Amino acid sequence: MDVELTHPIYDIVGQVADEMGIDAYAVGGVVRDYFLQRPCSDIDIVCVGSGIALAKEVALRIDPHKEVHVFHNFGTAQFTYLYNNVEWEIEFVGARRESYQRDSRKPIVEDGTLQDDQNRRDFTINAMAVCLNSSRRGELVDPFGGIIDLDRGVIRTPLDPAVTFSDDPLRMLRAIRFASQLHFVILPECFQAIQNNAERIKIISMERISSELNKILLSERPSEGLLLLYKSKLLSYFFPELENLKGVETRGGLSHKDNFYHTLEVVDNVARKSDDLWLRWAALLHDIGKPATKRFDEKLGWTFHGHEVKGAKMVGRIFRRLRLPLDAKMKYVEKLVMLHLRPIVIADDVVTDSAVRRLLFEAGDDIDDLMLLCEADITSKQEAKKKRFRENYKLVRQKLVEIEEKDRIRNFQPPVSGLDIMQTFGLGPCHEVGVIKDAIKDAILDGTIPNNRDAAWQMMLTLANNMGLKQVDSKSDDSIIM
Ligand code: CTP
16 A cells, blocks of 8 residues: 655655665654544654664755754654644654563663564554655555554554553553544453553653543543543552542432543533633542542432532642642632532522622633533433523523623722722731721622722721721821831
């Protein structure tokens, strides 16, 4: 079969390889994605000879000043190449034969043939090579039937899976990630080997694990990969909190739902509406506090009171362990986990202006994402219940728009600041300032006073007067009492 790879780098590599008298191939993901018609921006080149020498020669041909990054330890070299406004990463390696020691990912490497190189790759669909030399340009070298596996939609390893996974345990996660991204099936023998070797994931760094986890979350139906992570037992080694959601308990004939399956459904629901990774994370963690707050109450049955607060507190610990960013993205996930019940509570009751105003104030610009998460959270099997929630949510959304138009609460900044209060009454930071500030904020959110400076100022003066505070000349610094 002839494969027509079109990127200009292939012609240059082919020509240089011809001149150097070595064979060069495009290999791995780029060949797989060609057949799947998926976009890709990384190109891997393997040659039977020195990958570093070939990379340097090719780079010289493109631009004498081109920077080539050489990794002598791995026998690889890499540079970037701008084409069609995309920065392509071109990586070169010499064909190798590799063997690994049990407790390390550092392989013992020797020069090898193309077949040796293909043997040591992770999956048959990732082990296909396309020749770039002029005499065999476009020839597909596919010793393990990768093309058939692509067609059948299966994932399997070129060698005995126990060997492939033991060589690099990250591949167990990669198998699940590809299954999730491509809706492929992992062949039973291969999946069994993942279950048998799951514990070895411990030697892989958390950064690499969460990079795969994020790719699973970003796939079209993340539940496919998440379920496989659970079934393979891999999950328990890096994300036990998620596994703890699994299970149903029954007492006095009353059962609670299985929160693991419920979470998977919510993540899929969110994924249908949004590509945002962090919103998907919020969906994944929205009920993470449930196992720790589960109680059985004789009158109420199963309860999970405070699971949103407990869950929000767990986010930081989980993000830290998984080496996920601890910046605004984490704060966003915490906030959504914390607030995820609020719209339900509002929708379940009479939808008052003041409850909606408070929700807008706390969610700020994340209100639309929060509403999306809450709507995704309706997974009841009872159609009537689902319908009632959906209708109440419609009402909440309508009120959110009306109130935002009227009161501008979304990016609410109190019209009277703490500094205003301190300067007006000659105070330093103290309890009274907080009391006045909160009372004004509450009055605005409850709709007792309008959201403007005049009304807020008036209220400040009245409150301060009741507290016995005296106004001072704001220009005199001496009047500040600390
Ligand atoms: N590979 C491997 N074992 C790994 C990682 C990679 O055998 N643990 C091989 C596979 O042949 C893979 C190629 O190296 O196709 C390139 O790896 P990488 O760029 O990480 O992945 P891709 O397959 O290109 O897929 P993606 O870009 O989606 O990660």
